[in-house]
Amino acid sequence: METIRLTSDTLHDFAEEVYQATGQNLVRCYQCGNCMAGCPYTEFFDYPVSQIMRMIQTGQREKALSSKAIWLCATCETCTTRCPCEIDVAEVMDGLRNIAYREKRFTEKDIRTFYEAFLTSLKNHGRIFELEIIARYNLRSGHLLTDADLGPKVMKQLHFLPKRIKGRNDVARIVKKFMEKK
Amino acid sequence: MIEKEYAYYAGCSLEGTASSYDRSIRVVLKSLGVTLREPEDWSCCGSTPAHAMNHVLAGALAARNLAIVERMETATLTTPCPSCLSAFKKAHDKASKDTAFRDEVNQLLDVPYEGGVKAKSTLQVIYEDVGPDTVASRVTTLLPDLKAACYYGCILSRPPRLAAFDDPENPVSMDRLLAACGVEVCDFAFKTECCGAAFGVPKKDMVLRLTHKVLTMAQDCGANCVVVACPLCQQNLDLRQGQVNRAMGSSFSIPILYFSQVLGLAFGYSPGELGLDKHIVSADALIRSRIPKGTEETVPPAKEKVGKSAAQGTARRSGERTETESTASAAKEA
Numbered sequence: 001m002e003t004i005r006l007t008s009d010t011l012h013d014f015a016e017e018v019y020q021a022t023g024q025n026l027v028r029c030y031q032c033g034n035c036m037a038g039c040p041y042t043e044f045f046d047y048p049v050s051q052i053m054r055m056i057q058t059g060q061r062e063k064a065l066s067s068k069a070i071w072l073c074a075t076c077e078t079c080t081t082r083c084p085c086e087i088d089v090a091e092v093m094d095g096l097r098n099i100a101y102r103e104k105r106f107t108e109k110d111i112r113t114f115y116e117a118f119l120t121s122l123k124n125h126g127r128i129f130e131l132e133i134i135a136r137y138n139l140r141s142g143h144l145l146t147d148a149d150l151g152p153k154v155m156k157q158l159h160f161l162p163k164r165i166k167g168r169n170d171v172a173r174i175v176k177k178f179m180e181k182k
Numbered sequence: 183m184i185e186k187e188y189a190y191y192a193g194c195s196l197e198g199t200a201s202s203y204d205r206s207i208r209v210v211l212k213s214l215g216v217t218l219r220e221p222e223d224w225s226c227c228g229s230t231p232a233h234a235m236n237h238v239l240a241g242a243l244a245a246r247n248l249a250i251v252e253r254m255e256t257a258t259l260t261t262p263c264p265s266c267l268s269a270f271k272k273a274h275d276k277a278s279k280d281t282a283f284r285d286e287v288n289q290l291l292d293v294p295y296e297g298g299v300k301a302k303s304t305l306q307v308i309y310e311d312v313g314p315d316t317v318a319s320r321v322t323t324l325l326p327d328l329k330a331a332c333y334y335g336c337i338l339s340r341p342p343r344l345a346a347f348d349d350p351e352n353p354v355s356m357d358r359l360l361a362a363c364g365v366e367v368c369d370f371a372f373k374t375e376c377c378g379a380a381f382g383v384p385k386k387d388m389v390l391r392l393t394h395k396v397l398t399m400a401q402d403c404g405a406n407c408v409v410v411a412c413p414l415c416q417q418n419l420d421l422r423q424g425q426v427n428r429a430m431g432s433s434f435s436i437p438i439l440y441f442s443q444v445l446g447l448a449f450g451y452s453p454g455e456l457g458l459d460k461h462i463v464s465a466d467a468l469i470r471s472r473i474p475k476g477t478e479e480t481v482p483p484a485k486e487k488v489g490k491s492a493a494q495g496t497a498r499r500s501g502e503r504t505e506t507e508s509t510a511s512a513a514k515e516a
Contacts, residue, residue: 021237023280040375040376040392041376041388043391044385044388072381072385072388074230074336074376074378074379074380074381075230075233075337075379076336076337076340076376076379077336077337077340077341078336078340078374078376080340080341081340081341081342081350081351088341090341094233094234094237095237097234097235098234098235098236098237101234101235101236102236108384108385110384110385111381111384111385113384114231114380114383114384115230115231115234115235116231118229118231119231119232119235122225122226122228122232122243126223126225126226127194127197127224127225127226128194128198128226129198130194130195130198130199133383134383137383137384141384146383146386147383147386149424149425150421150422150424150425153421153424153462154199154421156459156460157198157199157200157201157421157460158198158199159197159198159201163194163197165223165224165225166223167223167225167246167292168225170246170291170292171225171226171243171246173290174239174242174243174246174290174291175239175243177239177290178235178236178238178239179235
């Protein structure tokens with residue numbers, strides 16, 4: 001088992017950073033494990049969500065921000081709903097994702113590629129264009145055949161032209177400000 | 183009290199793969215005497231990718247729309263999509279409580295958001311502002327073959343502080359609206375389990391496993407259809423049902439309907455008017471029997487009719503369908 005040296009220096013910095021980003025005070029977490037027990041994604045996570053909360057308490061910034069778990073969380077809000085300490089756990093996971101994004105720590109590359117395909121489509125038209133997102137994702141991720149098996153079935157649901165809004169330049173300006181920071 | 187007019191934010195999905203949700207919502211609300219006004223030049227709410235990347239980005243994309251609605255002087259914004267709803271509620275909540283956040287967001291907007299828009303899901307509008315009694319009074323048609331599992335998805339009633347609607351663990355609004363239409367509602371344990379949400383494309387294996395659990399539970403509780411209120415749930419359960427079957431070795435053929443489509447059928451609209459032809463798993467066999475309300479006493483007992491009509495439905499279908507139905511009826515008998 002890994003031994004962690006808890007010093008007063010490392011202990012509070014990360015918890016304070018998370019508090020600033022999310023308004024959530026992790027000192028309140030007493031590790032009951034309720035968040036992990038209800039999380040539909042525990043079986044897919046490298047660290048269960050309760051351990052991510054513990055990493056914040058113990059200042060393990062590197063480990064938490066490079067976990068797969070923060071990317072695989074779908075913000076389903078089960079953890080937030082059930083936390084007896086009223087910590088908004090899903091907001092904490094989202095806050096960690098925001099920090100990881102800023103620091104270009106992309107542990108789950110396909111998820112990042114999908115998010116950016118989505119935001120690029122949003123930037124281009126002001127609304128998203130589903131066909132463009134999947135095409136861009138398939139090209140950028142290298143998984144060229146993702147959902148190709150749905151092809152004939154999905155045809156009757158897809159629209160083949162984007163809905164461009166008048167204010168798309170205003171929307172593009174907002175998105176660019178965040179996407180170009182990379 | 184019925185509020186007659188709402189700002190109606192359909193959202194991008196409802197202009198694309200979920201157009202049947204939009205169509206059926208409009209038909210049903212018109213029938214209930216509710217006017218929907220579309221905010222002019224609305225844009226995407228940002229959804230999951232925006233809040234994953236940056237909270238200020240998510241706030242600005244949502245607040246652009248809230249600012250448009252604010253100028254409409256319509257008291258309430260309604261959206262059928264839980265993801266859009268969540269984006270609006272979170273942006274409004276943060277902007278109201280944190281002035282630094284609001285300033286940062288407003289710097290990105292041409293028209294600032296002042297913080298005066300209340301957002302409600304369209305399910306909430308129908309359940310709370312219109313009410314099951316009014317819904318029941320509009321019912322002209324009974325659907326004796328439907329056995330519905332009401333699947334709310336994860337964020338329609340959660341987190342409770344923000345959603346401020348229904349029960350976060352055991353929501354009942356959809357169950358009651360369907361019951362008001364005379365539809366049989368099953369006791370479904372996975373009402374708020376997550377279907378895998380936006381990971382259908384980048385993490386398909388995960389979504390297929392989660393969706394398989396939801397469909398299995400629906401079948402185990404005796405349901406022959408799943409009724410949803412979220413375009414992403416509908417997509418994962420319906421469009422990906424074939425992928426689930428291939429990946430998990432299952433043979434589901436369970437139609438996935440929007441709650442507004444079930445209400446629309448009960449109000450006497452045709453499947454085509456409600457966009458049911460757009461769905462992948464056909465609901466034809468389940469809705470073939472539609473009985474005018476008030477005449478049900480004169481027709482043969484409902485149970486016999488169910489069996490007969492279901493058998494007629496399967497005769498035209500594949501062996502897979504027959505197997506699914508016999509499994510469902512075996513589960514029911516047990």
